[in-house]
Amino acid sequence: NAGVTQTPKFQVLKTGQSMTLQCAQDMNHEYMSWYRQDPGMGLRLIHYSVGAGITDQGEVPNGYNVSRSTTEDFPLRLLSAAPSQTSVYFCASSAISGAGAEAFFGQGTRLTVV
Amino acid sequence: DQQVKQNSPSLSVQEGRISILNCDYTNSMFDYFLWYKKYPAEGPTFLISISSIKDKNEDGRFTVFLNKSAKHLSLHIVPSQPGDSAVYFCAASATNNDMRFGAGTRLTVKP
Numbered sequence: 001n002a003g004v005t006q007t008p009k010f011q012v013l014k015t016g017q018s019m020t021l022q023c024a025q026d027m028n029h030e031y032m033s034w035y036r037q038d039p040g041m042g043l044r045l046i047h048y049s050v051g052a053g054i055t056d057q058g059e060v061p062n063g064y065n066v067s068r069s070t071t072e073d074f075p076l077r078l079l080s081a082a083p084s085q086t087s088v089y090f091c092a093s094s095a096i097s098g099a100g101a102e103a104f105f106g107q108g109t110r111l112t113v114v
Numbered sequence: 115d116q117q118v119k120q121n122s123p124s125l126s127v128q129e130g131r132i133s134i135l136n137c138d139y140t141n142s143m144f145d146y147f148l149w150y151k152k153y154p155a156e157g158p159t160f161l162i163s164i165s166s167i168k169d170k171n172e173d174g175r176f177t178v179f180l181n182k183s184a185k186h187l188s189l190h191i192v193p194s195q196p197g198d199s200a201v202y203f204c205a206a207s208a209t210n211n212d213m214r215f216g217a218g219t220r221l222t223v224k225p
Contacts, residue, residue: 004157033213035215040123040217041116041217042116042118042120042203042215042216042217042218043158043203043205043215044215045212045213045214048212058212059212059214090157090158092157101207102148102160102163103150103158103160103213104160105150105157105158105159106157107155107156107157108155108156108157
């Protein structure tokens, strides 16, 4: 059981480039989300989805797009990378949508924008 | 604004003693609180949670206490073990699933 899989694990981008961070889960979870982790800031919610075809913005959505065409996949797209987007990105999924749902996290993608 | 705060960036305790990690929140709409543990180069893993209708939840060596009037919760680990050394994140969520995390506390348990 792979759980939540993120690719790539590491990525270096030049300012202005675009890329997609991939996230897939095999637990048939309805709820998926993307976080970024920065020093001293904890994890901040970027976007989330409560099911296929439904997405919504989190705390820090600017500069990112998401789509949810299947239950399994929830890619995060950086439209035009900026140095401020240098961070570690985590994808998470949970079985139910609602307060207190245990989230399962991927191993993270470390992104550097130069 | 940071709605969930962990004011201690680090904590060091001796093996076998109690570890107490603290967390404060500002949003009274939060009704579930969770603790996650994170090892280097791994994603966070769920540890324990508590509903706002309770003031204590226990799971083996881990106990979470909630003081709603003070908007404060704490995680107690007894006895602490070297394998508990990790970063611990406090998180809070309301019914809309918007989960907010604290900045984390790095726990070091010395043998």
